Amino acid sequence: MTDVTLSSKNPTAVKAEALVVATAQTSDGVAVVSDQLPTDLLTQLESLAPQLGVTGARDEVRKIPAGAKLAADVLVLTGLGERAEDGTFATETLRRAAGAATRELAGLKSAAIALPASDDDEITAVTEGALLGAYAFNRYRSAGNGSGKDAAKDAKNGKDPVAAIEILTPLHKNQKAKVAAERAAIVAAAVHAARDLVNTAPNELYPATFADAAKAAAKDVKHVRVTVLDDKQLASGGYGGLTAVGQGSSRGPRLVKVAYTPAKPSAKVALVGKGITFDSGGISIKPAAGMEAMKSDMAGAAAVLSTVVAAAKLNLPVAVTGYLCLAENMPGGNAQRPADVITIYGGKTVEVLNTDAEGRIVMADGLVSAVEDGHDVVLDIATLTGAQMVALGNRTSAVMGTDEVRDEVKAAADATGELFWPMPLPEELKSNIKSKVADVANSGPRWGGMLNAGLFLKTFVGDHPWAHLDIAGPAFNDGGAHGYTPGGGTGVGVRTLLAFVEGRASAK
Numbered sequence: 001m002t003d004v005t006l007s008s009k010n011p012t013a014v015k016a017e018a019l020v021v022a023t024a025q026t027s028d029g030v031a032v033v034s035d036q037l038p039t040d041l042l043t044q045l046e047s048l049a050p051q052l053g054v055t056g057a058r059d060e061v062r063k064i065p066a067g068a069k070l071a072a073d074v075l076v077l078t079g080l081g082e083r084a085e086d087g088t089f090a091t092e093t094l095r096r097a098a099g100a101a102t103r104e105l106a107g108l109k110s111a112a113i114a115l116p117a118s119d120d121d122e123i124t125a126v127t128e129g130a131l132l133g134a135y136a137f138n139r140y141r142s143a144g145n146g147s148g149k150d151a152a153k154d155a156k157n158g159k160d161p162v163a164a165i166e167i168l169t170p171l172h173k174n175q176k177a178k179v180a181a182e183r184a185a186i187v188a189a190a191v192h193a194a195r196d197l198v199n200t201a202p203n204e205l206y207p208a209t210f211a212d213a214a215k216a217a218a219k220d221v222k223h224v225r226v227t228v229l230d231d232k233q234l235a236s237g238g239y240g241g242l243t244a245v246g247q248g249s250s251r252g253p254r255l256v257k258v259a260y261t262p263a264k265p266s267a268k269v270a271l272v273g274k275g276i277t278f279d280s281g282g283i284s285i286k287p288a289a290g291m292e293a294m295k296s297d298m299a300g301a302a303a304v305l306s307t308v309v310a311a312a313k314l315n316l317p318v319a320v321t322g323y324l325c326l327a328e329n330m331p332g333g334n335a336q337r338p339a340d341v342i343t344i345y346g347g348k349t350v351e352v353l354n355t356d357a358e359g360r361i362v363m364a365d366g367l368v369s370a371v372e373d374g375h376d377v378v379l380d381i382a383t384l385t386g387a388q389m390v391a392l393g394n395r396t397s398a399v400m401g402t403d404e405v406r407d408e409v410k411a412a413a414d415a416t417g418e419l420f421w422p423m424p425l426p427e428e429l430k431s432n433i434k435s436k437v438a439d440v441a442n443s444g445p446r447w448g449g450m451l452n453a454g455l456f457l458k459t460f461v462g463d464h465p466w467a468h469l470d471i472a473g474p475a476f477n478d479g480g481a482h483g484y485t486p487g488g489g490t491g492v493g494v495r496t497l498l499a500f501v502e503g504r505a506s507a508k
C-alpha cells in the first residue's frame with residue numbers, strides 16, 4: 001500500500017512529483033484553497049481558471065505543470081465545491097477530493113497533499129481519502145500491471161497507485177494527529193483487503209480459499225483466532241442453511257469464525273457476513289446479463305473479515321467475532337430445489353421457494369450461531385436483495401433492525417462518510433414470508449423485497465439487539481470511479497462496522 005507520512009513542509013518547497021491543492025467554487029469564480037502558495041501564483045491560477053477548465057466543482061481534478069515557483073513537478077487541482085456556511089468544508093468532502101486526486105496519481109513515486117488539515121478530523125479525512133483513492137487491482141494483467149515491462153500497456157491497462165504521499169499539516173508532530181494518520185492507514189488497508197477479495201475471480205475465490213484468506217489475514221495479528229467448519233462438519237453439526245445452499249456446487253461451504261479477543265474486553269460484538277462466492281441463482285437461475293457481478297456476493301463477509309482484523313490492529317478494547325457464511329450458489333446435480341424444506345442451525349425450518357434467495361438462508365445459520373455465542377449485539381452485513389437497489393440506488397446502503405442498534409449503525413456510518421439509510425421492519429409484512437408447510441418461507445412477493453428479507457433474518461435473532469445492513473448496490477461499482485471509490489469492489493461497510501465497534505469501546 002501507499003506509504004503515508006505527515007509533514008510540515010511548505011507546499012512551495014516540497015520536492016515531489018505532484019503537489020495536490022484544493023480548489024473551491026465561490027460566488028465570483030474559483031478560489032485556490034491555500035494560504036501558503038505565493039499570492040501571485042494564486043492570482044494567476046484563479047484568473048486562468050476558465051482557460052484551464054477549472055471550476056472548483058467536486059470530483060474535478062486537473063493536472064498542470066507546476067512552473068518555476070514550485071519545487072514539485074506537477075500541480076494537481078482537486079475540487080471541493082462550495083464552502084459550508086461556516087466557511088469550512090465537510091470532512092467527507094475533503095475525503096472525496098483527496099481520493100479523486102490520488103486516483104489521478106497512479107504510476108507516480110511521490111506526491112504531497114496540501115488540503116485543509118489543521119485538526120484531527122481533517123487529517124483523518126484527508127489521509128483516509130488519499131489512501132482509499134490510491135487503489136488498483138491489476139493482479140490478472142499479464143502486462144500493463146504497472147511493472148514497467150511494457151510502458152504502453154501500463155498506460156492503457158492500469159498502473160500501480162502512487163508509492164508515497166506526504167500529508168502537509170501544521171500538526172505533523174502532534175501525537176493525536178499521528179495517531180489519526182496511523183488509524184487512517186489501518187482503515188484504508190482494511191478497505192483495500194475487502195476490495196481485493198471482492199475483485200478476486202470466483203474460480204479462485206470459493207469457500208475453501210476464502211477460509212484460507214481469512215487465516216492468512218489473521219496470521220501474526222495478536223489475539224485473533226480463526227476456526228473453520230468444513231462441509232462435513234456443517235452437515236453433521238446441523239447447519240442446514242449453509243449445507244443446502246452449498247450442495248449445488250462441487251466446492252463445499254464453510255463457516256469461518258474470526259475471533260478477536262483482547263485481554264479485558266469492555267463489550268462483545270458479533271458481525272455476520274454473507275459470503276456467497278458466486279451467486280448463479282442456483283436452480284432458480286439468474287439471467288446471463290450481468291451475472292458476472294455476482295462474484296461480489298461475498299462482499300459482506302469480506303467487510304466482516306477486514307473489520308475484525310482492523311479492530312485487532314487498532315487494539316480496540318472490544319471483543320469482535322466475525323462469522324463468515326461461505327457458500328457457492330450453483331445449480332449442480334445435487335442442488336437444492338424450490339419446494340425443499342431445510343432445517344437451519346437451532347431447529348427452525350425453511351421452505352425454499354426460490355433458490356436465488358440464498359443469502360438469507362446461509363445468514364440464518366450464522367445469526368443463530370452468533371446469538372447462541374452470547375454477544376452484546378449482533379450486526380449482519382449482506383449483498384442481500386436487488387430490492388435494496390430499487391429503494392436506495394447503488395450508493396446508499398440500508399440498515400434495519402432493533403431501533404437503538406439501527407440508529408447506532410446509522411450514526412456510525414454518518415461519522416465515516418459511508419451512506420446508510422434506516423428502513424423499517426413492519427410486522428404486517430410478516431405474512432409475506434409465511435410458508436404453507438414450514439416455519440417460514442425464504443421468499444415472498446416482489447413488493448418490499450428488502451424488508452421481507454430483513455424480516456426473514458429477524459426470525460432467527462428473536463429479540464436480541466441486532467441490525468442488518470443490506471449493501472447490495474454499494475458493494476460493487478460497475479460504473480466509473482468517483483471520489484475515493486474505484487470501479488469494482490468498494491469495500492463498503494468496513495468503515496461503518498469499525499466505527500460502530502469503536503463506539504462500543506468508548507461507550508463503556
Ligand code: BES
Nearest residue numbers: 354356357359383384385386387443472
Ligand atoms: N445476491 C442477490 C442480491 C443482489 C442483487 C445483490 C443484485 C447485488 C446486486 C440475492 O441473492 C438475490 O438474488 N436476491 C433475490 C431475492 C429474491 C429471489 C427473493 C433478489 O433480490 O432478486
Ligand code: MN
Nearest residue numbers: 279356357358
Ligand atoms: Mn441470489
Ligand code: ZN
Nearest residue numbers: 276279297359
Ligand atoms: Zn445472493
